[in-house]
Amino acid sequence: xxxRSMWSFKFTTASLVLIPTAVGINYIxxxxxxxxxxxxxLDSIGTMxxxxxxxxxxxxxxxAINNIIYGLTxxxxxxxxxxxxxxxxxxxxxxxxxxxFKSWSMAVVSGLxxxxxxxxxxxxxxxxxxxxxxxxxxxxSVFAFLSAREIPIWIASFADEIIVDVPDKIAxxxxxxxxxxxxxxxxxxxxxxxxxxxxx
Amino acid sequence: MRTLxxxxxGDSIIHKIDPITKIIFVLITILIxxxxxxxxxxxxxxxxxxxxxxxxxxxKKVLPIVGFTSIILVTVIIIQGLYYFNNRTPFFAIGTVVFxxxxxxxxxxxxxxxxxxxxxxxxxxxxxxxxxxxxxxVKKGLSPRIGYVFSSVLQIIPQMMSTVDTIxxxxxxxxxxxxxxxxxxxxxxxxxxxxAVISSLIDTKERAMALEVRAFNSRYKKTFLNEGTxxxxxxxxxxxxxxxxxxxxxxxxxx
Numbered sequence: 475x476x477x478r479s480m481w482s483f484k485f486t487t488a489s490l491v492l493i494p495t496a497v498g499i500n501y502i503x504x505x506x507x508x509x510x511x512x513x514x515x516l517d518s519i520g521t522m523x524x525x526x527x528x529x530x531x532x533x534x535x536x537x538a539i540n541n542i543i544y545g546l547t548x549x550x551x552x553x554x555x556x557x558x559x560x561x562x563x564x565x566x567x568x569x570x571x572x573x574x575f576k577s578w579s580m581a582v583v584s585g586l587x588x589x590x591x592x593x594x595x596x597x598x599x600x601x602x603x604x605x606x607x608x609x610x611x612x613x614x615s616v617f618a619f620l621s622a623r624e625i626p627i628w629i630a631s632f633a634d635e636i637i638v639d640v641p642d643k644i645a646x647x648x649x650x651x652x653x654x655x656x657x658x659x660x661x662x663x664x665x666x667x668x669x670x671x672x673x674x
Numbered sequence: 675m676r677t678l679x680x681x682x683x684g685d686s687i688i689h690k691i692d693p694i695t696k697i698i699f700v701l702i703t704i705l706i707x708x709x710x711x712x713x714x715x716x717x718x719x720x721x722x723x724x725x726x727x728x729x730x731x732x733x734k735k736v737l738p739i740v741g742f743t744s745i746i747l748v749t750v751i752i753i754q755g756l757y758y759f760n761n762r763t764p765f766f767a768i769g770t771v772v773f774x775x776x777x778x779x780x781x782x783x784x785x786x787x788x789x790x791x792x793x794x795x796x797x798x799x800x801x802x803x804x805x806x807x808x809x810x811x812v813k814k815g816l817s818p819r820i821g822y823v824f825s826s827v828l829q830i831i832p833q834m835m836s837t838v839d840t841i842x843x844x845x846x847x848x849x850x851x852x853x854x855x856x857x858x859x860x861x862x863x864x865x866x867x868x869x870a871v872i873s874s875l876i877d878t879k880e881r882a883m884a885l886e887v888r889a890f891n892s893r894y895k896k897t898f899l900n901e902g903t904x905x906x907x908x909x910x911x912x913x914x915x916x917x918x919x920x921x922x923x924x925x926x927x928x929x
Contacts, residue, residue, distance in 0.1 A: 490823060510859040605749060617753065658698070
């Protein structure tokens with residue numbers, strides 16, 4: 475039997491309980507990043523891991539719930555960025571399904587793709603809610619620099635977002651991929667989509 | 675059991691309003707100022723949501739969130755005041771740096787909108803018990819399984835954070851340093867996140883089995899532990915909030 479389609483997923487109890495854990499891992503990633511004063515957010519490790527393990531739908535739901543919970547417990551504005559998190563979950567799930575996570579170099583390329591997609595989705599939100607800024611010093615300096623040269627707001631805002639998002643997403647994909655590779659079979663096998671069972 | 679929640683006990687009228695009405699209120703405070711795109715609508719919603727926050731008695735809790743966002747909003751004023759693409763009319767100047775009227779007004783609109791979103795979301799999170807919120811959504815037709823996911827997140831995060839403390843202590847006792855050069859700090863990330871992820875995934879597998887043996891997948895109709903008090907004016911308020919939204923969309927397209 476071949477692989478089932480990546481969209482056909484059954485809401486097994488295992489994939490359902492993976493969602494809160496993914497949100498928790500996101501939270502911890504963000505906590506460690508600020509503990510170590512790293513200039514990255516690293517707050518989507520859980521979303522990406524759940525996408526790699528259980529597919530794009532579970533990843534997308536993890537992303538959405540992550541921002542809803544974060545919006546309701548810490549930062550209200552992050553509610554609107556739930557859309558970006560859904561996009562990240564979907565993209566990583568699809569890339570994992572078509573086999574892009576085979577090597578470290580492919581993982582870097584995947585990180586680039588995820589970062590670009592996250593930036594494309596976030597830019598309209600930044601323009602609508604923040605007049606184009608991201609709230610990150612480096613990104614906003616670029617935004618100010620480009621705006622001063624009368625570059626259209628959409629391009630300036632996209633550049634602002636890319637500078638923030640792409641390095642963060644590449645780092646997050648690499649960390650998630652590294653963890654995923656190291657996970658024992660015992661933990662990953664319950665989420666596998668193929669029906670094939672091999673005796674050891 | 676510890677849960678992640680910002681709920682503040684209280685008996686104000688806002689506390690008595692049902693969660694669904696509050697969610698609709700949050701949605702319209704986000705949407706209407708964007709649909710209308712006017713300074714007046716943004717200002718009106720800020721006043722309304724601020725008044726409600728004061729009535730609910732949670733204004734002190736909202737201030738830190740407002741303060742945190744204000745730092746970013748200062749940069750919005752500077753950047754838009756200087757470089758907004760419609761800038762025509764000089765407003766004031768500091769030395770040779772000229773701030774323009776159009777940009778400052780645009781920045782003001784952004785600020786009013788952001789503050790009203792913060793106020794309305796705060797209203798929801800400070801005056802609603804998370805468990806009531808989830809239960810209200812499930813009664814409205816949200817899958818109880820997704821409802822479980824929401825309430826479970828609020829319990830799992832404090833649990834995982836206590837595991838994190840153990841992991842930090844363990845790795846420190848093995849000589850890991852969390853301060854120092856950038857490369858040292860980034861190298862410390864993996865030995866911290868790795869064990870946290872693995873231990874939480876092992877818990878996940880156990881939790882799945884524990885749920886299964888308690889008939890989590892049963893297809894029988896779920897019942898509720900709490901009957902819950904119904905809010906008398908919920909329907910009236912919800913219908914009027916949604917009508918306001920529809921009117922604003924119509925107004926926008928008429929103009």
